[in-house]
Amino acid sequence: MRTRFKKVLAALAGGLMLAATAAFANPAPTAQPAPAATPATAPAAPGKPAATSTADHSKFEALRQNFKTGPEVTKACLSCHTEAAKQVQHTKHWTWDYTNPQTGQRLGKKNLINNYCTSTISNEKDCMACHAGYGWKDASFDFSNEQNVDCLVCHDTTGSYRKLPGDAGHPIYERKEFPHGSGKFVEAVDLQKVAQKIGKTSRTTCGACHFFGAGANGAKHGDLDSSLQNPGKYLDVHMDKAGLNFTCATCHSTSSHQVAGSRYAMDAAPKGAAHIRGKADDKPASCQSCHGNRPHPEKMGKLNDHTAKVACQTCHIAEYARTPIGSELSWDWSKATTMGPDGKPMAAKDSAGRRAFDSKKGQWVWDSYLVPEYRWFNGEFTYKTYRDKIDPSQTLEINHPGGAPGQADSRIWPFKVHRGKQPYDTENLNLTVQHTAGEDDTALWHNYDWQKAIAKGMQTVGLPFSGKFDFVSTEMYWPITHMVAPKGDALQCQQCHGENSRLKGITGIYMPGRDRNPIVDAIGWGVVGLAFLGSLVHGLVRIVAYRRNRRNGQ
């Protein structure tokens, strides 16, 4: 009883002490005016940094200028970043020239021909809207001039820096109508503002060219379009804005302005375990660099075995162009110069609002949510250039994906195959370069005259033109590697292993469910037949034995 009394007394004392402490610690509010938020004598608390960068470029004297041209901005940039231009000048973004060390072929936009816009040569003033430089309008361009390097096109953070076709890579210096005759105007770029707000590359800066290749959103790659600017998880599990939020540079990491992960030098079968953070990685733009080549849990070991033959992209990008933007499937140049019923140039769009026809350029076919085509691929393309002889009776592969079943460096890869018709010289049997863009009399988009356009293009590359041309069917392969879907949307077994599956064209590999081996089939059916026969005979014996026994009165 006494113990209980002591406990109650202690509890009361404790409660009183607690109440007193609370009362003194938090005095009741009074009607007096609130004191000033920060006394004048108190030391100022450090503010939260406005950005993660350690430099505020708007405070740099060199950038507080009323810049008139892009090269003036570059000169200011180089006053601090002394080596930047030299580095850029060693990249493909600058040279548009690349020699494949394996094949010795000269690649890059400067040398290749494709089945979209065909060639940059003789069309530089337009095409160089996507060159990281200023002033490349013809072969006289000075590649050694550091001030010709365009820093802003990759490092703009304002989203206001624009380069238009026709200006040889210069940004818009004066308000102008674009497209010509459209009544729409584009404002001049505020170079000072852009220069003072430069930062890291972004989806916007990379996408300004790579989303809009071939002159339209999503036209070229199939797995790159403006939907990746702000994608949901369904579209790209890595770039999901609310999730991992990768930028392009997260995978295409850059050193000395050399951007990793080029189509010209691919590794179709990277090997080894995932790389640890911080480890130097010569192929960061591969699935394997983060996921390793046994990426699935060991209880799903069979899936890991697939990595020896199948690229990750094959299962994890079941469809590409998975938005209504879609991608271009074909470009038929043979329809170019066809005029409307009134004899004037015309243009038309498809049901989804994408370009479908233009008298300047020909006819296009688009679609979205596309099932890739599959090929064995070892990462190497062999290109047909305008210098190579062609066989116009066959569909011409502009780039042939190397690789074969059984090769250690080959995997089954998904591709977008872009088909088209484009001009070739019927006498010399080579693809032609044509002068399309421009306002001069030889430009196809100005005078609609193929003869003049091809003659000018071939003259520019220094090759003969017989004066006779026709159109050849072509195919171009684009490996699909972006727009990786969530794991739940990867291909299911039967989508590859069933009869008439999406891999029905893949040869040189035995795929259970898809393929049949006559010997295995014969053995299997033989066993089934024997089992059936055995049951039949056994049943018959039982019936005969039963009747015999009955007859014998047993």
Added chain:
Amino acid sequence: MTRFIAGIVAGAALFALLAWNMAGSLMFTERESPFSVEETVARIQQNIQATGKGWSLSGLRNAAKPIEAAGGNVLPVLMIEACSTQYSAPILKNDDIRFLSNLMPCKISVYKKSDGKVYIGMMNARLIGRLFGPEVGALMEQVAEDQAGFVKFDPSKPAPAMIKGTPGGGGESGGSGGAAGGC
């Protein structure tokens, strides 16, 4: 005699089982389209608008959108909604069959399958109509005739633009609206 009755019962049971199995597929039809999803939708929309007889578009819903918003992938599925006041009014005026408003507006879905081909799916208005008596049957007979015209395409005609969203409200992904579409 017992064997005879047993045979009849077994036959009836077999028939019922077959009917049960086939009923689902009979209620709906599916056919391949030679065009892309968007062009198929646009051509159907154009046909609906050209039909007259009170037909108008009520909306276009993208059934894949909510799944994409939830982080998943499905191939495109667009549902064209259309209604004809000529056929809906008699049904909606009759208390006994007003519950059939559940079937309104008429839907035609256009979708892609994993074979990469585009398909058109529709309700078998003729068969369903017959289930609800002669009055509804006669109306739905005419609906079925009109529906058959919606999916007749003339490839020589240029592709029309797809009409996005719902006339008078709503959006491509659906949600509200449809009032201006007639039903």
